[in-house]
Amino acid sequence: MSHLTLKNFRIQRWESFPLIEHTSLRALKICNTCSDALLDSLSLPSLEEIFVDDVPSSTLTLTNLIIRSGCHLKRLTIMMDADSEMPDHTENELIHLLEHAPSLVALMLETPPVTDTFFRRLGPALHDSAYNDTNAQEFLPLLHTLIIRVFINFEWNSVTHMFFPFAGSPDSARRALKVFELKIFGDGDSASRRDFKSFVIDDDTMIDDDTMKRLLAVRDGGVYASILDYRDREGLVANNKKNDVHSKSILLGAG
16 A cells, blocks of 8 residues: 545544554545544655645644654645634744655645745745754755745745745755745735635735846746735736736646
C-alpha cells in the first residue's frame, strides 16, 4: 500500500496504541479531523505527500510525524477552517513544521493565520534578524510551487521580500520558485470573513504601485505569479488594467 486516507478516525488519547511503521506508504490524506493519538503512533519513512483538510488540534502533531519518520516530504497541503479561531501560536507552529520539511517542492495552504512573519521567513535569512543564524538550514530551498489562499493580515512589502534581491537570483531564498499564487478572500477581521464574497481585488487601493511593479518584475523574471480574489479575478496587472483572468489549474499531486 502506497496511499492511505484517514477520515473521521478517532481514538482516545489515553488509549494505548503501539508504534506502527509502514515503510512503503508515500501519500497520507487526512479528512475531517483525525485523532492526534493515531498520528502520534505512526512512523512513515517513505512518506512524500501529506494532505490535511482539517488540521489536528495542533500542527505540532504533523511536525512530530515528519521528525519521527525521517521522511523527505515533497508535497504538503493544509486546509484550515476559516471560521475557527486559531491560537496565537498557530503561525509559529506552522513555520516550525515547514522548517522540518526542507525537501518540499509544492506547498498549498488554505486560510492559514499568516502575517508578515510568515512571508519574511520565506525571504532571505540575512535580512531577518529573528532568523539570522548562519548555521541554520535553508528554509524550503527546493520549493517550486507555493499556493496560499488567505485573509489579509500582512503588508504587501512582506510578500515582495520573499524574492529579494530579485526572482531567479542565485542569492534569492526563492530561487527555485516557479509558481506563486496568492488568493485573497478579504481582510483578516471577522466581519470580512463572514462577507468575503463581497470582496474584490480590483480595488485600486488594494496593491500599492511599488508592490505591483515588484511583483510584475517577479513574473517577468520567470515566476508564474498571480494574485486573485475569491472569484479568480486577477489583481496583478500592469498599468492598472483590470481584467478577469482565471487561475491556472495547479495539481500539487502531479510529478
